[in-house]
Amino acid sequence: MSTHSHTEERHITGNKTYIIVWAALMVMTVVTVYVSYINFGMLNIVIALVVASVKASIVALYFMHLKFEDSITWVFALFPLSLLALLIGMTITDTFTRTIVP
Amino acid sequence: MANHTIAHNVYVPFLEKKGILSWILSTDHKRIGIMYLISISFFFLVAGVFALLLRYELLTPASDFVQPHTYNVLFTLHGSIMVFFFIVPGLAASFGNFLIPLMIGAPDVAFPKLNLGSYWIYLLGTVIVLIALAKPADTGWTFYTPYSATTDTDVVLITFGVFVLGFSSILTGLNFIVTIHKMRAPGMTWHRLPLFIWASYATAVLQLLATPVVGITLLLLITERTLGVGFFDPAKGGDPVLFQNFFWFYSHPAVYIMIIPAMGVISEIIPVFARKPIFGYKAIAYSSLGIAFISFLVWAHHMFTSGISDLAATIFSFLTFLVAIPTAIKVFNWTATLYKGSIHLHSAMLYALAFVFLFTIGGLTGLFLGALAADIHLHDTYFVVAHMHYVMIGGTVMGFFGALHFWYPKWFGRMFNETVAKIAWFLIFIGFNVTFFPQFFMGIQGMPRRYATYPAEFESLMALSTYGSWILGLGIFIMTINLIAGLINGEKAPQNPYGSLSLEWQVPSPPPLENFEEIPHVTDWTYGYGKKK
Amino acid sequence: MGDASLEHSHGHHMDPAVEYSSSKLGMWLFLGTEILLFGGLFAAYAIFRAKYPEMFFEQHVELNKKMGAVNTCILIFSSLTMAMGVSAIQRGKQKATAILILITILCGLGFGVVKYFEYSAKFHHHIYPDTSIFFSLYFLMTGLHMLHVFIGLAILGVLFVLTLKGKFTAKYNTPVEVGGLYWHLVDLIWIYLFPLLYLIG
Numbered sequence: 100m101s102t103h104s105h106t107e108e109r110h111i112t113g114n115k116t117y118i119i120v121w122a123a124l125m126v127m128t129v130v131t132v133y134v135s136y137i138n139f140g141m142l143n144i145v146i147a148l149v150v151a152s153v154k155a156s157i158v159a160l161y162f163m164h165l166k167f168e169d170s171i172t173w174v175f176a177l178f179p180l181s182l183l184a185l186l187i188g189m190t191i192t193d194t195f196t197r198t199i200v201p
Numbered sequence: 202m203a204n205h206t207i208a209h210n211v212y213v214p215f216l217e218k219k220g221i222l223s224w225i226l227s228t229d230h231k232r233i234g235i236m237y238l239i240s241i242s243f244f245f246l247v248a249g250v251f252a253l254l255l256r257y258e259l260l261t262p263a264s265d266f267v268q269p270h271t272y273n274v275l276f277t278l279h280g281s282i283m284v285f286f287f288i289v290p291g292l293a294a295s296f297g298n299f300l301i302p303l304m305i306g307a308p309d310v311a312f313p314k315l316n317l318g319s320y321w322i323y324l325l326g327t328v329i330v331l332i333a334l335a336k337p338a339d340t341g342w343t344f345y346t347p348y349s350a351t352t353d354t355d356v357v358l359i360t361f362g363v364f365v366l367g368f369s370s371i372l373t374g375l376n377f378i379v380t381i382h383k384m385r386a387p388g389m390t391w392h393r394l395p396l397f398i399w400a401s402y403a404t405a406v407l408q409l410l411a412t413p414v415v416g417i418t419l420l421l422l423i424t425e426r427t428l429g430v431g432f433f434d435p436a437k438g439g440d441p442v443l444f445q446n447f448f449w450f451y452s453h454p455a456v457y458i459m460i461i462p463a464m465g466v467i468s469e470i471i472p473v474f475a476r477k478p479i480f481g482y483k484a485i486a487y488s489s490l491g492i493a494f495i496s497f498l499v500w501a502h503h504m505f506t507s508g509i510s511d512l513a514a515t516i517f518s519f520l521t522f523l524v525a526i527p528t529a530i531k532v533f534n535w536t537a538t539l540y541k542g543s544i545h546l547h548s549a550m551l552y553a554l555a556f557v558f559l560f561t562i563g564g565l566t567g568l569f570l571g572a573l574a575a576d577i578h579l580h581d582t583y584f585v586v587a588h589m590h591y592v593m594i595g596g597t598v599m600g601f602f603g604a605l606h607f608w609y610p611k612w613f614g615r616m617f618n619e620t621v622a623k624i625a626w627f628l629i630f631i632g633f634n635v636t637f638f639p640q641f642f643m644g645i646q647g648m649p650r651r652y653a654t655y656p657a658e659f660e661s662l663m664a665l666s667t668y669g670s671w672i673l674g675l676g677i678f679i680m681t682i683n684l685i686a687g688l689i690n691g692e693k694a695p696q697n698p699y700g701s702l703s704l705e706w707q708v709p710s711p712p713p714l715e716n717f718e719e720i721p722h723v724t725d726w727t728y729g730y731g732k733k734k
Numbered sequence: 735m736g737d738a739s740l741e742h743s744h745g746h747h748m749d750p751a752v753e754y755s756s757s758k759l760g761m762w763l764f765l766g767t768e769i770l771l772f773g774g775l776f777a778a779y780a781i782f783r784a785k786y787p788e789m790f791f792e793q794h795v796e797l798n799k800k801m802g803a804v805n806t807c808i809l810i811f812s813s814l815t816m817a818m819g820v821s822a823i824q825r826g827k828q829k830a831t832a833i834l835i836l837i838t839i840l841c842g843l844g845f846g847v848v849k850y851f852e853y854s855a856k857f858h859h860h861i862y863p864d865t866s867i868f869f870s871l872y873f874l875m876t877g878l879h880m881l882h883v884f885i886g887l888a889i890l891g892v893l894f895v896l897t898l899k900g901k902f903t904a905k906y907n908t909p910v911e912v913g914g915l916y917w918h919l920v921d922l923i924w925i926y927l928f929p930l931l932y933l934i935g
Contacts, residue, residue, distance in 0.1 A: 121814040135933035147929035162817040179766035183773040193513035311756045383756040417774030429864030
């Protein structure tokens with residue numbers, strides 16, 4: 100059985116890229132911690148979640164090589180997120196539009 | 202990959218090896234399928250006995266056979282065992298395991314060891330639940346809070362068992378998705394796949410992505426009882442309806458985990474015995490995915506009277522009607538396949554026809570329940586019980602029995618007695634309708650479910666329903682005996698007794714250890730019946 | 735035993751390229767499951783946070799921001815070493831891979847130690863999972879995450895031993911890559927837990 104075919108086409112990310120990604124993650128961590136000391140009201144949670152999502156995305160794209168995966172991997176990486184959004188979204192819709200608070 | 206052959210020159214049926222170890226350590230998908238089949242059939246019969254006991258109690262208005270608490274325990278056991286031990290793993294794990302690699306032209310599933318692991322996790326889950334029976338829960342299979350958080354029966358252990366069963370379900374789903382993506386034989390394109398594979402794929406996606414939510418929900422219920430967490434306890438600021446939201450986020454898709462494989466079975470049986478190509482192949486295939494997707498959007502229709510908001514209830518009621526579209530597509534295409542077909546009423550075909558007929562009744566009565574206003578009246582009445590059993594027995598169980606009769610020769614290499622099978626089918630069909638059709642009337646008249654006693658005016662309908670359950674029980678008993686007798690002294694089955702074109706019929710019965718002597722090259726879909734060769 | 739060997743050979747017939755992509759897809763599917771397992775807790779968080787914003791504001795100050803930040807850095811660093819480990823084995827560098835996996839394991843253990851001090855500080859102040867909805871969420875989310883750290887550490891331990899034994903090469907290293915995916919998930923979840931629990935404005 101031949102094994103050479105898949106190792107050749109496989110993408111190997113260089114350490115340089117990894118270190119740049121890591122540095123970016125660290126910078127964003129510092130930013131979130133710093134921002135948390137300033138009061139923006141409701142914006143705080145938005146900023147925190149946006150930064151977290153950017154961090155999560157680059158972890159997935161580079162550390163987890165999602166960038167180099169086929170479309171079916173993308174589908175199964177993203178579809179659960181949309182289901183999670185659905186679960187949160189509809190449960191909140193129910194909880195906060197009830198006329199009688201139990 | 203294309204020219205990859207498997208080194209078996211002699212035909213070794215997969216049933217060849219003997220001894221218990223050759224079974225419990227087998228990573229052969231067919232043997233794992235058989236182990237699932239035996240397990241789920243056993244639990245089906247056990248839970249069926251509970252159902253007979255429930256019906257027997259309901260023969261008279263007073264609770265003279267069992268005490269109300271015992272009755273509560275009985276319906277909890279009936280529901281939990283039927284749902285979590287039989288019908289959720291059900292067709293997907295037993296026939297899915299057996300058929301998926303055979304149908305797509307693969308030697309096995311993608312992860313054979315994981316597959317065996319799934320089975321053992323399933324058994325572990327059942328053992329945990331059986332241990333929990335020392336102090337059986339009386340919550341119903343839905344474990345609704347706040348009662349499940351406060352009752353002194355053993356809810357923690359039974360829910361933990363169900364949590365473990367969920368893992369088995371997840372891993373099976375994962376395995377099947379990867380198998381269908383990666384293991385198809387050369388030429389087996391997506392649009393040549395048998396429809397059972399499409400159905401299994403949709404089911405597997407649901408198993409994979411809905412089950413974890415019930416997992417965390419049951420864990421939260423366990424922490425509620427053990428650590429004093431208060432997510433579902435209003436006294437601590439929690440919300441009992443939140444449990445229902447989480448629970449049904451899984452358990453509504455779970456309904457489709459139960460029914461979609463049966464739809465796949467019907468799509469296989471009907472063209473073979475109508476000797477016609479399946480009508481609307483792509484419509485049926487994609488409607489399986491459509492049902493799976495929509496099933497995520499409708500969960501709160503189980504909660505219209507639970508105190509959810511009017512807005513949410515309206516949205517969910519509207520979305521619920523969307524389910525009718527893909528299901529109707531399937532029913533219309535099956536009937537269109539039958540149209541002008543050369544129909545052969547084999548016992549498997551009889552079950553398939555029963556499915557189409559009964560599932561349609563089940564589906565149409567579902568519209569009553571999905572309609573917000575009607576549901577307020579019908580919720581938690583026998584109407585729901587009847588609807589649910591029309592879908593689950595009339596649908597899934599008919600599909601299961603149909604699959605049993607259809608693939609029996611392939612699986613075991615023997616034939617059963619066809620005449621007895623037809624008699625059993627007749628008893629089951631009549632018994633089922635006599636049992637459950639009267640329940641629609643009782644439900645509309647306001648008879649609530651889950652009570653050991655009832656007002657005297659329901660006595661005649663209740664008694665009729667109980668008599669029906671006896672006929673149904675007798676039919677299933679005869680069917681079981683007939684199938685077991687076939688194993689012992691049935692005639693040897695030919696390779697392809699029905700002249701099916703699907704891949705699993707192109708290998709010997711029973712199939713050899715790694716299915717195909719040489720991985721087949723597929724050049725056409727499997728439904729080209731009635732054409733000149 | 736002839737039978738057993740027949741059985742044993744079974745499942746090894748897959749083309750390595752198919753096996754590789756199957757294993758990776760399988761792990762991604764499993765990660766989807768994990769996300770939805772945590773999803774229930776995230777949904778509970780969203781609802782109770784919206785319902786009781788004051789409770790979350792008042793009680794989150796009990797959490798130790800510094801320890802949380804340190805743990806974030808540890809996990810991100812461990813993700814880096816894991817990713818580099820995967821690249822190293824893809825280039826066939828077994829020794830470098832072993833060292834990188836070992837560093838990853840040490841980071842994971844370090845994370846556990848910090849968490850241990852955090853939990854004991856909470857218990858010392860008589861803060862338990864039933865103290866309030868917020869602390870229920872805190873303990874359940876971080877507890878479930880901790881469980882995943884332990885599972886990840888077990889996987890990494892096996893990978894470390896197998897790497898030392900020379901089981902992985904530039905040609906065959908699927909378990910390292912797939913195990914790495916699991917470890918990155920642990921990091922991913924924490925990336926959300928940290929701001930949601932420790933950094934509420």
